[in-house]
Amino acid sequence: MSDSTIHDVLILGSGPAGLTAAIYTARASLEPLVLEGEPSSTGDQPGGQLMLTTEVENFPGFPEGIMGPELMMGFRDQASRFGADLQTVKASKVDLSERPYKVWVGDPEAAEPTYLAHTLIISTGATALMLDLPNEQRLLGHGVSTCATCDGFFFRDQDIAVIGGGDSAMEEATFLTKFAKTVTIIHRRDEFRASKIMQDRALANPKINVMWNSQVTDVIGDQTVEKVLIEDTVTGEASELPVTGVFVAIGHRPNTDLFVGQLDMKDNGYLITQAPSTRTNVEGVFACGDVQDDTYRQAISAAGSGCMAAIDAERWLEDNVHG
Amino acid sequence: MSENVTNLTDATFDEVVNGASEPVVVDFWAEWCGPCKMIAPILDEIADEQGDAVKVTKINVDENPSIAQRFGVMSIPTLLVFRDGEVDKRIVGAKGKAQLLEEIGI
Numbered sequence: 294m295s296d297s298t299i300h301d302v303l304i305l306g307s308g309p310a311g312l313t314a315a316i317y318t319a320r321a322s323l324e325p326l327v328l329e330g331e332p333s334s335t336g337d338q339p340g341g342q343l344m345l346t347t348e349v350e351n352f353p354g355f356p357e358g359i360m361g362p363e364l365m366m367g368f369r370d371q372a373s374r375f376g377a378d379l380q381t382v383k384a385s386k387v388d389l390s391e392r393p394y395k396v397w398v399g400d401p402e403a404a405e406p407t408y409l410a411h412t413l414i415i416s417t418g419a420t421a422l423m424l425d426l427p428n429e430q431r432l433l434g435h436g437v438s439t440c441a442t443c444d445g446f447f448f449r450d451q452d453i454a455v456i457g458g459g460d461s462a463m464e465e466a467t468f469l470t471k472f473a474k475t476v477t478i479i480h481r482r483d484e485f486r487a488s489k490i491m492q493d494r495a496l497a498n499p500k501i502n503v504m505w506n507s508q509v510t511d512v513i514g515d516q517t518v519e520k521v522l523i524e525d526t527v528t529g530e531a532s533e534l535p536v537t538g539v540f541v542a543i544g545h546r547p548n549t550d551l552f553v554g555q556l557d558m559k560d561n562g563y564l565i566t567q568a569p570s571t572r573t574n575v576e577g578v579f580a581c582g583d584v585q586d587d588t589y590r591q592a593i594s595a596a597g598s599g600c601m602a603a604i605d606a607e608r609w610l611e612d613n614v615h616g
Numbered sequence: 617m618s619e620n621v622t623n624l625t626d627a628t629f630d631e632v633v634n635g636a637s638e639p640v641v642v643d644f645w646a647e648w649c650g651p652c653k654m655i656a657p658i659l660d661e662i663a664d665e666q667g668d669a670v671k672v673t674k675i676n677v678d679e680n681p682s683i684a685q686r687f688g689v690m691s692i693p694t695l696l697v698f699r700d701g702e703v704d705k706r707i708v709g710a711k712g713k714a715q716l717l718e719e720i721g722i
Contacts, residue, residue: 331712332654334693338710344650362650383712399714434691434708443649446678447690517690538690 308341310582436518
């Protein structure tokens, strides 16, 4: 399905950053092509991480809150309305060594790229981290879950655990109390990284307990999860907690594997942009959203940087291609 | 939803799955599940393209909890692939079309 057109703007990813960039570049008549990604249950998917959340209370303009998937459908419809071409596929390789830039979908060894573009806007976001424990993958879908909104229903009146200490962990724990008998938040430090409002809400919930300074060392169960093994991070003492469900919310890693060796990135893998802009070290390649943000990581800041990337790309095209 | 996809319930499940000569894909889903909604159009396409090679079905776990329970479904979307009435494959989590086709084995 090789396509010889050189697209003005090709956007990789379709969370708040990518779709805002699509809305802006589509309104500027640049006919953006958006490779929105492929379905998954990890956050690396069309619509991004908000597709796995419930109520979003802090996105301006929605005083009563809005469901994450509904908000993202709104972003998508708005981009489509202005003519963005949204394809539900994921790039498998990019070549940024010469212009126009080359993007492959499907077989990365194919001789010809699938798409060519004058500018790329990279908004591939971040993927939820797993614990990387011996039995975690085996028990995924059998008590271990990466999506509380999907799977909470199956743990009615059961004792379950949420692992993590950030906003996602607080949100999942609070959400899961709708179903579970008890929710234990297991966190390896003695304080949470989550925002105060999210912590306060979780800590005030009578169904939620917290195990501080605790690291999960394995998930145990024959067919389904029966317990987790825990090590105290201060004393080293081992213990176990009987639970039937384990929800993992320990953070994210940026989806930058495609760009290793081509774009400058920090030691933690996040792309480096040249503030105050969304420029990367390669001319005409811009980055926005969580893929380049290890500080704020909010839907609204991602959307804001998507707008910046669209304007940066439009100006770059005027100066270098259409000028 | 494609007209080639069959909606199952707790009452019709056994008859449809056991009565089929072709492999049967059962998609366990619910209204509140974002990733389930993302794979729905892909399953529609598979049903439309594969014709008689596979029977694509779905069952709402919220309205039909007993079948989900019988097969130990604790995460959605889960796809179970039945061959001759037996579970031959369990696919947990949303995936792209190429990967789904490969895992279903058609």
